[in-house]
Amino acid sequence: MSDDLLPYSGDRLAQARAFSGLTDEALRVRAVTAARDKAFEDLWALTLAYLTTETGGGVRLSPHTLRAYRKGIEVLVDHARDQAWNLLHPARREPSLYVTGLTALGLKPATVQARVAAAVALYRALRWAGATDADPFADVKRPKDRTKGIVKNPPYRSDFVAAMLAEADPHERALLLLLTHAGLRIAEALAVEWRHVDLERRRLLVAHGKGDKARRVPLSARLRDALTALQAEAGAAASGRVLPWRAYSTAYERLQKLALKCGREHEFRGFHAGRKYAGTQLYAATRDFTRVAGFLGHEQVDTTRRYVEVPEDDLDDIVERFS
Structure with a gap:
């Protein structure tokens, strides 16, 4: 995804205000519906609003970071759809199997870590919206790359x-x-x-x-x-x-x-x-x-x-x- 397709920071702020302006119940319903339908664009919009208003980077999060989050959430939603996950309440072992599956595909440890970071951001957004209390990736082990980055x-x-x-x-x-x-x-x-x-x-x-x-x-x-x-x-x-x-x-x-x-x-x-x-x-x-x-x-x-x-x-x- 190119930077041209990422929302301009002013648009992101307006979108975040649109989410924040909802009542608690309306925001919860919107998030629950997006998770139930595994609607990627809606889940990404929710996560983007959360990242914009509730993180230190805010509207100044780099396009590179946003691309990584967006791609990671897209991969997770596709996996949840294929494996019939309940996104709001995934089974206890499903997140670990997801990470293991990413590694089995031959992805580099840094890429797997980026995918998990995106999943963590999605669940923080869902908790922010009041849609779930789940934090399924909290204890999931992430692969470590033993080769130094400078090498x-x-x-x-x-x-x-x-x-x-x-x-x-x-x-x-x-x-x-x-x-x-x-x-x-x-x-x-x-x-x-x-x-x-x-x-x-x-x-x-x-x-x-x-x-x-x-x-x-x-x-x-x-x-x-x-x-x-x-x-x-x-x-x-x-x-x-x-x-x-x-x-x-x-x-x-x-x-x-x-x-x-x-x-x-x-x-x-x-x-x-x-x-x-x-x-x-x-x-x-x-x-x-x-x-x-x-x-x-x-x-x-x-x-x-x-x-x-x-x-x-x-x-x-x-x-x-x-x-």
């Missing part, structure tokens, strides 16, 4: 980034550098506005990071050059958002085609590997996970460790000098 999806290599930048158009170059030099998440990069850019002080304001936290990041010389070129091209029209794309899927397609143009399409792995590139480059220079965490907008340094590729020979010289 499965390592940072991009410098030669790949250089090749992409050499072939990129001005907007693609700015996007690449926002990811690989500024360390932004894709949602943060697409949301950057000209008023957030301070070329003179070499700073960029990330106004709404994950969890709606703001932070400032330094601008590299190459990123400043790229933004200066875009600003000169736009002239007096340099206002609003820096990048022309709103949808995650559109930006992904642009970089995917760029990799194909470079003859390196097999090396393109989405946006997060660019953010890991920034984190790894910064750690190599500072050897300080705390500073890298602040740069990437992580609350916990343990999270940052999953973004930094430490060379295997990092300790060789130190061990060599043992007395």
Whole structure:
């Protein structure tokens, strides 16, 4: 599902108000009916209203998170229909069998975990609506991935980034550098506005990071050059958002085609590997996970460790000098 099909945040708020404006009994009846009929669109609308009004992310939940929730709920509802589940009161062992079935299909542990997170969100929404007291996924064991994320999806290599930048158009170059030099998440990069850019002080304001936290990041010389070129091209029209794309899927397609143009399409792995590139480059220079965490907008340094590729020979010289 593309970002274009996800509700605009203003529409989400209006929808949430429509649900919240119902009487307790009307909301309960609506949720019970949707669960009884296994009506996916209605259940998704209910969950979206709950996520918008009752969670910390609210209207600023990222399109990526919403896509994952929507897909997970769709999969669960299809399974409930096929297996004749009573969604409001599933049998005690059904949720565990559902998770086991997802694993048996060959889905990666991270994907299974995302499906379970979506199911948990659906049942929170149903409890919020007063439709059930059930919390069937509370004690379900979720598969763990023993392979570190930095191994499965390592940072991009410098030669790949250089090749992409050499072939990129001005907007693609700015996007690449926002990811690989500024360390932004894709949602943060697409949301950057000209008023957030301070070329003179070499700073960029990330106004709404994950969890709606703001932070400032330094601008590299190459990123400043790229933004200066875009600003000169736009002239007096340099206002609003820096990048022309709103949808995650559109930006992904642009970089995917760029990799194909470079003859390196097999090396393109989405946006997060660019953010890991920034984190790894910064750690190599500072050897300080705390500073890298602040740069990437992580609350916990343990999270940052999953973004930094430490060379295997990092300790060789130190061990060599043992007395």
